[in-house]
Amino acid sequence: MKLHIYPDYKTLSRAVADVVGLYISKKPKSLVCLASGHTPMGVFQCMVTDILDKRLDVSQCTFVGLDEWVGLGPQDDGSCRAMMDDSFFIPASILPEQIHFFDGLATNLQHEAERINALINKHHGLDIMLVGVGTNGHIAMNEPGTPFDTPAHVSTLAEETKTVGQKYFSQSTKLDKGITLGLRHVREARLPILIANGYTKNAILKKALGLPPSEALPASIFQQLEHGVVMVDAEAGEAL
Template sequence: MKTHIARNYHEMSSQAAELIIHQIKQKPDSLVCFAAGNTPLGTFSCLVEAVRQGRLSLDQCKFISLDEWVGLGASDEGSCRETMDRHLFEPCGIKEQNIHFFNGTSNDLEAECKAMDDFIGAHGTIDLLLLGVGMNGHLGFNEPYADFEGYSYVTDLDSTTKQVSVKYFPDHKDVQKGITLGIKHLMQAGTVILIADGDKKADIMRKALKHEVTSEIPVTVLQRHPNVYVYMDEAAAALVR
């Protein structure tokens, strides 16, 4: 893991964005997967600005989803797809044909998983993966005790994830399940960027970097990935130094 500690959230977001810009310039037709939580929003803002300045083109990239809340779709405020549309895809003019996302409202979620696995397989593997980390160490909706050998699947959400979910939605959503890329997809990605900010993430980032690898804390599996960049602000890195 290549660890970078920034002074604040803005600097962390900018550093992560600059690495993404560099990677996409190296391979303009990259298969890209970005997490859709709150932490990446600053990075998205930097990418949007880079596109507007002509420093970056995303026209050849293909974008896939990391995860989605089961029962929610693109029209639901706070869903992963709606968040990506609002903060990245629409401001950057990403064409729908270049986006392949889980549909959390589908009547056949297993078919959604197969379609995602087939899409990734048709493009090789994910070139560039941007992840946040949950308070419980989850990556996407790979919750504690997730199978490290799995591809896309539907999972029951951990109690911590359900508690935290309320911050994403303007009104109450009874989310119980998620659909997500599996750990194996994440570990096969060419480049992984992990970002974390705030003192609330200090303990989990200590575990991410220092704890033995265990499915109880899924983020620890990234210690085994050969090409991971970690960007934290000083608060998130407080227990790492």
């Protein structure tokens, strides 16, 4: 695992975008997974600028969604797909056929997980997997206790995730389950990147990266990844 600490969020975002862009420039047909949420917004802004300025070409990439709230569809405000559409897919002019995302409204959620697993297996793993970390150590919707070898699956959300997740919605929204890529995908990705910013993340990062790896702290899987990259700003990395 390589750890990089940057002075501020803007510098962090630019650095992550550069790492992702460099990989894609070397492998234009990359299979890419980008996390939704507030943390990677700066990365998306940088990538969109690069795409519009013709410094980055993602026209041959395939994009895979990281996770989705069960019960929400792509048109629902606060859904992971809606956030990705608004912050990256639409501004970057990503074609619909380039995008493979979980359907949180699917009647057969297990089939949805298997569909995405099959896509990733066909590509022999993800090329790039950009993830954040929750304050309880979760990655995507892999809550504490999730086995490190778990593929895409339906997850029962921790109470902390249900509470923190309300920040994405304009009104109280019932959140019980999610459908998510698994920690196996993090381990098998050719370029797994963990990004974090802000003081609220420094305590969990200290545990996840300082204590022995444990399934009780999903983010600690990065300690086992020689090729993994952890990129944080000074506030998040204060305790490292």
